[in-house]
Amino acid sequence: MNNEAERTYEIMEVCLLAGKIMLQSGGETYRVEDTMMRMAASFGIEKSHSYVTPTGIIFSAEGSEPTKTKLIRISERSTDLEKVAIVNSISRKISSGDLNSREAMKQLKEIEAKDLSFPFRMQVAAASLASGCFMIMFKGEWNDFLPSMIAGGAGYLSFVYFHRFVPIKFFSEFLAAFVIGLLSLLFVIIGVGHQLDKIIIGSVMPLVPGLLVTNAIRDLMAGHLVSGLSKGAEAFLTAFAIGAGIAVILKFL
Template identity: 35%
Template sequence: MVMYMTDLYETEEKIKDVVMLAARILLEAGAEGTRVEDTMTYISSALGYKGSNSFVTNTVVTYLLHNGTHPRIYRIQTRDTNLIRISETNRVSRHIVSGELSLDEAWEKLNYIDEAIDDHPLPFKALAGGMVGLSFLYLQGGMMIDVPTAILAGGIGYFVTEYISKKVETQFIPEFIGSFIIALLAAFGHMLIPGGELSVIIISAVMPIVPGVLITNAIQDLFGGHMLMSITKLLEALVTSFGIGAGVATVLIFL
């Protein structure tokens, strides 16, 4: 009897470890709250615990396997957008539900996702940011003469924003500085190569740092009935957008 209780306790602790790790990876990678809670419920149900409870915000994960066990609480310190991590974690979850993975195998795969699957290198992301700026310049009917300025401003601005966000824990400061640099480069480029539209260049170049995924996730959580998560993400997106606008306005005031 004692051996059975010990084995049951160890199994339940391992289940909680797997569920919490999956939830942490998803939230830190930018997944919406409804996805995270559904994933935790699916894994628990597949492993025989259909009465589990989970509650997720953008900063905290709370999980209860059943009424006779201690709850788990984890504070989310960092948040980013990494669709590869979300996709791979969802794949592990589906394999657990279908019975293709054991608990230990799922734990190993989730640890691999957490430790080995990293984001793209910052220079590559900066290049992609420049291409995003170029795309929005085209969508807004920008002029060919503004292409170099939009690419450089978008790429360098995104690089600065990402670099500062890794060094400074304070929210919204990286976006303010990044948008300030973008507006400064756009104004300088417009002076060197006149003839285009400064407003179109700035709008195009700031698009890589606009919190589009955050807004999309907030709307998804709203439709999913996760009101607290939706409101906090909308507020975060609002303040981030304000920081971007303030950085651009600071430059334009002195022009």
């Protein structure tokens, strides 16, 4: 009886760790729940239930013993879809019988500890290039390409560094948008930039919560109303922070 209980707890730990990694890396709520229950079923727990919100995961397993339930808190969320794909791959291996619970736990812990994101310099360079390209896409002029690149790269750099000192996303996004607006205005004043609106629009695009909006809509369509509304509210706050940062600068015009 004790061995069965220990095995059930071990399986629950594997499922919870997989769900935690996916949720922290930008996975959709319904995908996290489905993956956890499929993994539990593959390990022999036919009746399992998972309830996922952006800030926590509740998972329970039914068996011969009384139902066991565990809760974990999610405090940090980012975007790392490579980790989501790797966890999905591990789930498929479990379903096919190629991994046992201990091997799966070992691989999941390795994934959790790894930083699979691109080098920071590359992220800033990508944000700069994307800003310039978005500016052109919104029918801006080519002579504003370089100012948009500089403002977008500086804004993304500011967002990362501000978030390290003030771990509140709203203030980091507000200050990053403020930097973008300030630089864009300076470029126009000194004559380097010409279309202030196009430069600002292109530069703030790397800060726009596109994945968050997409996941919120997908969760709402899948029936996960709490998670969908929570992510939608987070996306709204991000958009408000960006708009407020730009509005402060435009107030001085």
